Amino acid sequence: MTHSLHREGTISSLERDYALFIYPARGFNYNGSGPKVRRIMELLYLEAPSNMIVSTLRRNLYSGVRPEEVLESIKDGARIYSAFNNREKLKEALVGIKKLDEGISVVVSGLIDQVREMAAEINLNPHTINLSLGIHGRTDRLPPPDIRQFTTMCGHGMVSPALVRDVIRRIKKGRLALWEGSIILAAPCTCGIYNPHRSQEMLHDLVPLYTVNRW
């Protein structure tokens, strides 16, 4: 469970952040799903997502893995996890997936109003919604919201708040470029839904303002 519905940040930032999942269902359309998922993966490569991983390889777009290696790894049950930083690119991908009509579950995580508009524009009938009712319990122990907008892009909690602070510190010192810092932050997310383009924008906004102690 990728936890993508709990991504935090401003509305204007979340407008450029969508996670897209392709999921065969265990016990239903799992067997024989490999070639179908592969065709969807080929299509997604052409739509230039911000990040992408297939569950059989778990190496993201920036790891140096070649598309051929990714496609060859796909077998029955493989899932695709991806992130888009552009609504129109995602919409084009969905148009293509709809046309392929592989019968595999497709899930978009993003602003409800934006997904509603997109679904209407391409004549889709969304089936199920998973709503986030927020964080409860000892919220005083959480990292601050400006750090959480990075860390919640990896739902499994693999992007450490200390790493975000470390990257900010290294950018401030001129040792890293914004994009390099973003790629460092995207690497621990083994589901491939960390959006490095959004992260770059957030670093751009945050770095001049932020004072960091050594972790």
Added chain:
Amino acid sequence: MIIRQEICVGCGRCHPYCPTHAIHFQDLKSAVDQEVCYECGCCLRAEICPVEAIEDSPQVYDYPRALRKYFSDPNATHALTGIQGRGTEESKTNDVTLRVGPGEVGIAIEVGRPNIGMNLTNIQKITRALARAGIHEIEPNNPFQDMIQDHSTGDLKPELMGERVLSAIIEIQVKRDRLRHILRTIKEVAREVDSVFCLDVYTLLEPGLTVPPEVLEIIESEGLSWRPNAKINLGLGRAWERKNS
């Protein structure tokens, strides 16, 4: 995870990669606090160590410590379910499986998320509260199910009480008319939990991506609100059509 002291050069590069601050300096070298480490493997996967001193702990797959790995490392496959990750497919394949059907809601309590993790005694506080409230419908396919000793009381297996995991998900599926009761129970137990948890509700949509007003009314009346972003199954899976026909 362990850091081999005879190899470590004490550069500290691995420290910020640990989501739980388990890596610290000890005698000018880096060391992992075994009590705090969740066995998530972040430090190893980062390939940041210049001398390859980071390794899996020899005890990582010994029970019950193995649960740390299964519930903290998204790449680990749970020995019982054969599934990677900490939950199930829940809403993601609901257009095919119809696990949550008309008039029903799915509820997920994602304990330890985001970022904090927890001792398993905190999960037991929630399962006990749910059991006291008469709620025993915990999703059987979730690997968390294997931690439960007694569904009638919500007790977990006693040997797990010292263990810590980065997160575990309590999944429930009920009729919509029980949603209010469950949300109220969860709100009350939230005061006892020494960690955080994320709360999710999933339901079938009405045409036009309309969330059933009955569900929203219950959420609002319990003083809760929903975030503007959500996970939405677009209905392109075909098994649901076959079931209908």
